[in-house]
Amino acid sequence: MTDIFTGVGAALITLFTDTGEVDVDATTAHAARLVDEGITAVVVGGSTGEAAALTSGERADLVRSIKSAVSVPVISGTGAASGPQAAAQTRDSVAAGADAVLVLSPHRVANPKAYYDTVAKELNGVPMLAYHFPLMTQPGLPLEKLRELPIVGVKDSSGDVRRLLATMDAFDGAIYSGSAPLTLYCSTLGLPGMILGIANAAPADAAAAWGGDVAAQRRIAALDTQAMGEFPAGIKAVTAQAFGTSTVARLGF
Template structure:
């Protein structure tokens, strides 16, 4: 498996009563397929994985796998704070149709780098699914260092890393490890252009939930080294990327999706976007609709 291009970390749409809106889920998935998205993540942090029941997780993944029908990879978020539980969930995800496991560094427990090596090797050795490392220390309290990634990258079942730290030095260190069997993916929309122009394979994106056409074009330009065009589109997208961080993820992106008719809320302790940002959200939704339309016309 070689992951590349525009990969969407899917939000999980809910109804006004707080149930999963499976009709909206299907429409979100279909919009990604139609736009040329090159992979999707089910039940990652953007998907509010911690707020899902086991049955809901299974239903979302099975439904996604069925709709996608192997046209693009389906990654399942399976990273938990305990290695044995992560292995168990990864096995279940494989049975439910996932193509790979996105395994975040164990949240909250803050293992050593030696512990991280043992953790990821145990998950990969089990062999249920190819493993994508996921480093997002701002959420987990644990930083997967490049030297540790270098120890893990040669494992035949560890196929990529999603790196959410934005520093160019971090990306440069990881790109030195990139190869045919190990992809390097940005996990940070605002710096994804810089990462891909430097050689990263793609981005696992939050914003692409709402503007999948533009994000596919964005990735195509950057990965082809078409710097001027990529940077021009990046400049258009930066206000949207900034908005996506105005409150904790996935609050802002779900506000945009709600304006697109996909889902109506979040689960506590996350709450809907503050009323003070409503006008900004309206403006961003209009901007996204315009960019999506312009991009689709330009690509036709």
């Protein structure tokens, strides 16, 4: 199975104007800057990008613009309470040119197969990653169901090393981690890559940690801890410190 990308992908923040509109140009410029600093994929409209506060059309606009500005895979984050809602988001993102989709599992659904099967009808050949993030949608992805899903891989943002290792044993597809403190560890394990929110603020260090730099690993872990307070204020604050980007958020306002 071919990996969608290798190395460190950025779970991109979405930048907004002072009046709360999506700033497509600024978000695109930020994505391009990250790629210039060693990021090898961009996830648009995922949880770090305040997905719940974006319309499907806004997400598609971001995908279209960023796709035109970078040479790395652009992955669209989709996912909703129901399969038809997630499928509609996915259809819009695929039409906008997404190279893959990252689909959050539904909340309080023990067997997500019907949900992912519904989304798969809109892929038109585009690969799908399932997204395990139990902090956001309980219970996440059941290990015993992974092989039944129409996916090429998963993103695991649990931060649970035992769960990560169990996924490697239970699933043959690509596994990407969303946990910055595990970057060097995951590289050593032979995972294809990471999808990290902290890459917004420290792209070069994130790439260096993946390459085996222990000092860089310690720096991104510390910065990730700093950013893990109020969301999305924390990640937007450390990114603004690094690059002067807007700290305006939609979630919670």
